[in-house]
Amino acid sequence: MRKLLALAALVALVASPAWAGKPRDQAKAEVEFGISVAQKGLWREAIYRWQKAVQLDPTYAAAWNNLAIGYEQDGRFDSARDAYEKALKIDPNNTLIRQNFEFFKEINDRANRDTIR
Amino acid sequence: MTARTATRFASLALLVFAAGCTTFYEITVETPIKAKLDTSAFQRVLVVGFVSGGSEDLDANIETVRLLRSQLRTRSSLKVVETDVLPLAEIAWRQAKETGTPPGAAAPLAAVPPAGQPPVAGGLSAQDPGEVPGPIKDEKDLLAYEQVFANVEFWKKLGEEHQSPLIVTGTVLFTPLARSGYVQRDREVIDPYGRHQVESQRTWADRKGFSLSPKFVFIDGRTGTVISSETFHEETLYDSAQNTPPLSSYFELMDRLIPRFLGTLSSQKIRGTRVLLR
Numbered sequence: 001m002r003k004l005l006a007l008a009a010l011v012a013l014v015a016s017p018a019w020a021g022k023p024r025d026q027a028k029a030e031v032e033f034g035i036s037v038a039q040k041g042l043w044r045e046a047i048y049r050w051q052k053a054v055q056l057d058p059t060y061a062a063a064w065n066n067l068a069i070g071y072e073q074d075g076r077f078d079s080a081r082d083a084y085e086k087a088l089k090i091d092p093n094n095t096l097i098r099q100n101f102e103f104f105k106e107i108n109d110r111a112n113r114d115t116i117r
Numbered sequence: 118m119t120a121r122t123a124t125r126f127a128s129l130a131l132l133v134f135a136a137g138c139t140t141f142y143e144i145t146v147e148t149p150i151k152a153k154l155d156t157s158a159f160q161r162v163l164v165v166g167f168v169s170g171g172s173e174d175l176d177a178n179i180e181t182v183r184l185l186r187s188q189l190r191t192r193s194s195l196k197v198v199e200t201d202v203l204p205l206a207e208i209a210w211r212q213a214k215e216t217g218t219p220p221g222a223a224a225p226l227a228a229v230p231p232a233g234q235p236p237v238a239g240g241l242s243a244q245d246p247g248e249v250p251g252p253i254k255d256e257k258d259l260l261a262y263e264q265v266f267a268n269v270e271f272w273k274k275l276g277e278e279h280q281s282p283l284i285v286t287g288t289v290l291f292t293p294l295a296r297s298g299y300v301q302r303d304r305e306v307i308d309p310y311g312r313h314q315v316e317s318q319r320t321w322a323d324r325k326g327f328s329l330s331p332k333f334v335f336i337d338g339r340t341g342t343v344i345s346s347e348t349f350h351e352e353t354l355y356d357s358a359q360n361t362p363p364l365s366s367y368f369e370l371m372d373r374l375i376p377r378f379l380g381t382l383s384s385q386k387i388r389g390t391r392v393l394l395r
Contacts, residue, residue, distance in 0.1 A: 028395070035142055035393050062394035069391045075149040096141055096392045107148050107387055 027057035034066060043073045054086075061091035065100060077108050140395040147386040154335060154345060154381050161282035162195040162382070163338065165275065166203035168262045170253025171292035172327065174363040178202060181289050181331065181371075188375055193383045198279050205286065206253065209265035256330065259288045266334050269341035276338025283382075284336040287346065291367055295325045296354060326354035327363060329370035333378060347381060349374050 034049030047070035053063035068083035084101040091097060156162075164185045169177035182202045190197045253259055265271070272284060300322045303315050334346045351370040355361050379385065 031395060035395065038144060038393065039142065066393050069144070069146060069393060072148050072391070073146045075151070094394075096394060100391045103389055103391065107150070107389065 023057045024060065027053040027060050027063055030056065031060070031063050031066060034070075038066075038070065043070055046070050047074065054083075058086075059090055061087045061094060061097065064090065065094075065097045068104070069100065072104055072107075080104060081108070142393040142395075144391055144393050145388060146391050147388050150380065150385045150387060152380065152382055152384050156195060156283055156382055159281070159283040159338070160196060161198050161280060161338075162189055162193065162285060163198040163200065163275075163279050163282040164189065164285045165200070166205040167287050167289045167331070168206045168209055168253070168259060168265070169289040169291070170206075170255070170259055171290045172363055173252075175291065175367055177289040177291045177367070178205065180364070180367060184368075184371055184375075185285060185378070188379060189382070192379050195283065195382070198282055200279070205265065206262060208271075209262040212265055212268055212271065213262075253290070255292070256290060259290060262288065266336070266343055266346075271341070272336045272338070273341030276336075276341060279338065281339040283344075284338050285333060286336060287332045287334040288330075289332075290328075290330040291363070291370075292328050292330075293325065293363075294328050294352060294354060295323070297321065297323045300324070323357040324354040325357050326352065326361070327366040327370065328352040329367065329374070331374065333381070335381070345381075347378075349377065 030049045030053035034046040034053065037049065038046035047067065050063050050067035050070055053060060054067060057063065064083050064087035068080045068087060071077075071080035071083055081104070084097070084104060087097045088094070088101060164182050167178045167181050169181070171177065179202050186197050186199070189195060251258075253262070266286065276282065276284060298321070299319045302318050302320060304318050306314050306316050308314055328350065329352075330348070330350045332346055332348045335344045336342065337344050351373050353366055353369055376385070
C-alpha cells in the first residue's frame with residue numbers, strides 16, 4: 001500500500017505543471033518512474049518513460065542504458081544496441097553500462113549464430 | 118550454479134563495488150529469442166522418422182522420434198501429428214533401388230541429386246544390391262541415403278496425408294567411442310604436518326562412451342521441398358570401468374541438443390540480470 005502511494009505521488013509529481021524544471025530534472029523523474037514500473041514488470045510503460053527521458057535530455061547516459069534494457073526485454077535488439085552505444089558514447093567509463101552491454105552482446109550473438117544452413 | 122554464472126555474479130559484485138555511489142537497481146530481464154525458422158505457415162508438425170545407424174544397442178530412429186515429439190508437444194505451439202514411425206532407411210533404400218542407385222550398392226555421391234530436385238536415374242551400379250539395406254556404420258554410409266530428402270513427390274504426398282504439416286526428418290548416427298588419454302583427477306593427500314590437501318593429478322586412462330550426430334531436415338509438407346537442415350555433434354566419455362547403458366548416454370547427449378533443436382522451431386526466453394541506473 002505504501003509503495004502504491006509513493007508511486008501515485010511520483011505520477012502526480014511528474015504530471016504536475018509545477019514540475020517544469022531543467023530538462024535533466026524532468027528526465028530524472030521519468031527515469032525514476034520508469035524504474036519503478038519496470039520493477040513491477042510493466043516494461044512497455046517503462047520504455048515509454050525512458051524514451052521521454054532521452055528526448056528531454058539526450059545526454060543522459062543512465063536513461064539510454066535503461067532504455068536499452070527495456071528494448072532487450074522487448075526483443076528489439078537493434079534498438080537496444082543503438083541505445084547502449086549512445087549510453088557508452090556519453091559515459092564511456094561507466095562499468096555498469098559496459099557490463100550490461102557485454103551481457104546483451106552475448107545474447108544477441110547467440111540469437112544471430114546457428115544460422116540455418 | 119555453474120562456474121560461469123558464479124564468475125558473472127562475482128564480476129557484477131566487483132562492478133557494483135567499483136560503481137561507488139552510483140544509484141542502481143538490479144533487475145531480471147527475459148530476452149525473447151525468435152525461432153530460427155518461420156513456422157507461421159504451419160499448424161502441425163510431423164516428426165516422421167530418421168535414417169539411423171551406428172550402435173545396434175538402441176533404435177535411434179524410434180528413440181529420436183519419441184523424444185522430439187514429446188518435446189514439441191510441451192514446448193511448441195505446433196500440434197504434433199501422431200503416426201507410426203517410418204523406417205526411413207528402408208524407404209530410402211527402396212527408392213534408391215528403383216532409380217538404380219541403392220545405398221548398399223555404393224552409389225557414387227555425384228549421383229545424389231541436389232536439394233529440391235527429384236532423384237534421377239543414373240550412376241547405375243553393376244552390383245546386385247540385394248534385398249535388404251546393409252548396416253549403417255558411419256557418416257559415409259549415411260550420405261548415400263540422403264537422396265531421400267530430395268524426393269519432393271514422396272514428401273509432398275506424405276504432407277497431403279497429414280494436412281500439410283512441417284515435416285521433421287533427417288539422419289541420426291549414434292556410435293560407440295573408445296579413447297585413451299590423460300585425464301585430470303583430484304586426489305586428497307595429507308602433508309607432513311597432517312593437513313588435508315587436494316592435489317590434481319594427470320593420469321593415463323582408457324575411456325569409452327558414445328557420439329551422437331543428428332542432422333535435422335525440415336521439409337515443407339505443402340510442397341515437399343527441404344526448407345532447411347541443421348547438423349549437430351555431441352560426445353560423452355566415461356571411465357572404462359563405468360558401465361553406462363547406451364540409452365542413458367543417448368538421452369544425455371540429446372539433452373544437450375534439444376534446446377538448440379527447439380530454438381529452430383519455437384521462440385525462447387533467456388533470463389539474465391541487468392543494472393538500471395538513475
